[in-house]
């Protein structure tokens with residue numbers, strides 16, 4: 035593969051002072067090289083490179099946009115390129131107000147700050163999620179509380195949430211925020227969550243980092259929450275190479291977040307601050323990559339759903355394997371295809387499958403380890419957790435990248451099939 039030119043063609047004499055190693059080409063990712071990390075054994079002929087879970091899938095339009103951004107001179111985290119990216123996110127999701135930021139985690143941090151979260155406040159979320167959902171709140175001194183998910187959706191159980199909120203109200207200690215989470219491309223039951231939270235006046239933040247492109251009752255996942263956070267990191271359905279967005283239905287919270295994301299500078303000729311903020315703006319360089327990528331969102335959703343459908347068809351004949359369900363309320367993007375292995379019926383557990391895949395050069399990952407089981411949160415209160423714990427024990431995320439070929443997926447399927455020791459009764 036030809037590498038992008040890293041050295042500008044400019045004749046600027048200052049460039050001569052750069053160290054020579056800055057001019058060297060960057061080695062390609064292992065999944066783009068045929069020479070390294072190749073699997074050995076009988077699968078080597080079919081998977082000529084390492085197959086990753088969800089590698090970036092470039093559209094081909096990124097270089098043109100990057101070039102015009104660099105040529106325009108607008109490279110900072112402000113100006114027309116992040117603005118255009120925000121407009122493209124708004125068009126793709128329907129969120130009327132969008133702030134592009136440096137990461138999904140930064141978007142969540144801004145949401146918590148805008149809600150006035152402080153030390154000792156409780157923040158509740160589902161236990162089955164990535165640590166970034168809650169990390170910024172904990173770093174602000176909040177106390178997390180982890181709730182179980184439903185087996186039908188693998189997302190926050192609204193009935194459990196309702197009971198826990200009623201009990202908290204009786205104790206006189208309601209949470210400062212509830213964070214709903216979309217998982218592996220699938221929206222939670224947001225209307226049910228909003229209904230129970232509205233009853234007690236608790237704001238909902240939607241962690242939609244994994245659900246860009248997902249639909250819930252005809253609208254984009256996360257719409258209707260006080261804030262929604264998106265992620266454009268390298269493994270997401272579309273990527274900016276790193277980045278995120280904070281979205282809202284109302285303009286004021288986004289205006290406030292925009293102010294905080296740019297160091298809370300007051301309008302004055304000198305540097306004037308009424309409070310402190312963050313350096314969370316998204317660079318124009320990354321925003322141009324995101325802009326090229328987001329144009330392909332619907333195509334990427336279709337590709338990931340087709341991958342899921344092929345897994346579902348292939349595994350239907352195997353005992354003890356089931357795939358993540360899709361509740362009737364919406365369309366999952368199937369960002370990651372996730373399978374559950376019942377060791378009794380399948381004849382092998384998820385670790386045996388993971389090791390077999392790794393031996394064939396194929397990356398897979400256990401489902402998120404529930405946060406109530408993480409040593410970092412050993413003292414945090416929890417409500418339930420058995421459903422999430424079982425999903426962690428049995429669940430494996432399989433390669434789901436939208437650039438994966440059918441031949442590559444056929445190898446993944448074949449390796450899984452060979453692990454099934456109960457195939458013939």
Ligand SMILES: Cc1ncc(COP(=O)(O)O)c(C=O)c1O
Nearest residue numbers: 137138139164166167243265267
């Ligand atoms: C559920 C969830 N929340 C938050 C994040 C954080 O996003 P980022 O990596 O862009 O900070 C991620 C992804 O990494 C995620 O999967």
